[in-house]
Amino acid sequence: MWDDIFLIPFLTGLCLALALPVLGCFLRLRDEWLAALAYAHVAAAGALLALVSGVAPAIGGMAAAALAGAGKRFFSERLAGGAAFALLLLGGWALAVLLAANQPLAERLGHALFDGQLYFSGSDNLYLVLPWCLVAIPLLSRLSRQLLLARIYPDYFHAQRLPVWPVVSGFDLLAALTLALATMTLGVMGSFALVFVPPWIVFRRARSWRSGLFFSALIGAIGYVAAFAIALGLDQPFGPVLALLLIAVGLLIA
């Protein structure tokens, strides 16, 4: 398991297993957990579109997710109540399936993106994921107070004459890019499992926000390590093993 061939994929996934649950806590705080699926599908569609156009899939996936994250603010009035994420999910899925159906190259990558391709992650992927997670986790921690304020006292920024959009748009962009990177490493559902299940557990059990963030990352990391070992040992695809393991843990302790 610790040969180089598995060490790099393991470390790449571990970075995401620490970052995604923390991101998931903020998405759940904002009632935006559907965003995880939405950005993942948009990233998958962007990656396939890039591949068909002769551009690196990673660039296409991240650009599409960033565009969705930054752009949804301009349609916020028309797309209130989570409609933006539902439409992004549907649009991303439809485009990805159509591209996969009509392009043999895209079909292969499409399967890899939706099922996850963790074991095929190379050092170039690690060099992208590691620094991103080292920036994203402290940045989320820095945005924590403002995001909590915007949720609990939505009038606070207005009353203090402070603009709330840099906080919200900054978070949207951070979420979109993190999920795009995660989708191209862990796949759509593997990423969703890490964004959804650990925050669901700690929102029920944690005594405070700070401890919730810590335990969310811890559950994500332990679940990831266990799933990696089981999937490798039993020669099974990683994503479904991770999802089943996290669901079992969640049902036991949430």
Add this chain to the structure above:
Amino acid sequence: MSNFLIRTEQLVAGWQQPATAPLDLSLGTGQILGLTGPNGVGKSTILGALTGRAKCFSGEIHLRPGLRLALQTQDVPPVNGLPLSGKELLALTGASPKGLPPWLLERLDQRLDRLSGGQRHYLSLWTILQAPADVVLLDEPTNNLDAAGTEHLESALRQRVAHGAAIILVSHDDAFVSAVCDQVLVLKGPAHVG
């Protein structure tokens, strides 16, 4: 009054359409102003207009340059199912726990959704009342409070203005308003403000 923090002249405010009668008010440092009147005369709308949320249809609002406002609305903060402790709530606005009643001080490490409705309301109110602000706007602050809570709030408001802030509060509780306010404006309806 030249030393004002907030002054309005014939202010008519509303959301989609005008909802208040023209209102003149003036608030200086150390004052507590009460807005009372029946439902629907636009008391909360006035607070909304002062913070820039509601629309000013006519008249004028003058705020001292650099004025910091804090607003407590009647909306219940969405903390159900959220792992947020009392201490963490206070830290959001930088409010100090100093001066909180003992029945809340001993529960600051608990999650907010494990507190009673009254305890949660008072802590949410305290978080805004003690936020760094020159003027604190409170909308029906005595809702959900028992007699002990209301009594503690009276003394907390006086201490807050004694330290240099001013307060505008909207309330249906006439006894509370007359006990804590230096001046009271009774909004009587769209045609008249007394």
